[in-house]
Amino acid sequence: MNDELRKRITDTIARGRVMLFMKGNPAMPQCGFSAAVVGILKQTGVTFDSYNILADPELREGLKEYSSWPTYPQLYVDGKLVGGADIVRDLHAKGELAPLLSAAQ
């Protein structure tokens, strides 16, 4: 990965303290897993930013390599990967997601 792409990735992750890389956007998710994470984040009431990786093929592939994570959605809190749909769902079910997100407020 070149330095320019790496910087674009880190800058994009830093756009929001709670940052969701997803297929589509929160109003119109293009994938059931992305929709599920949007739904959970909305339930927690947290303010979050999102990035539509379908509109940016270069960043879409680069972020997978950067994070050693091959699928979307990917949720970042304070620049750190929290996980994809199943981890977010699991944390939410265990009541651990809201505290993690509110620590980022």
Place this chain on the structure above:
Amino acid sequence: MTPDDIRARIRAALPDAEVSVTDTTGGGDHFDATVISSAFAGKGPVERHRLVYAALGDVIIGPSAPIHALALTTETPEEYQRK
């Protein structure tokens, strides 16, 4: 991809793993897997998933990888028995 292919790749990297895999759509690209292995001990969910992704390698990593989605449950044998 078939569930057997996925199971074989995970077992090759994590020999003690108990693996069950379901093809959720029947299309060979969306799967649900539960992996039970002592390799997960002391690791958080992100590191556990990364271990499984690394085991699968090019069937999940890369723009033309045949697996599009993999819902994963990862547990140690102790966590599994506690349920």
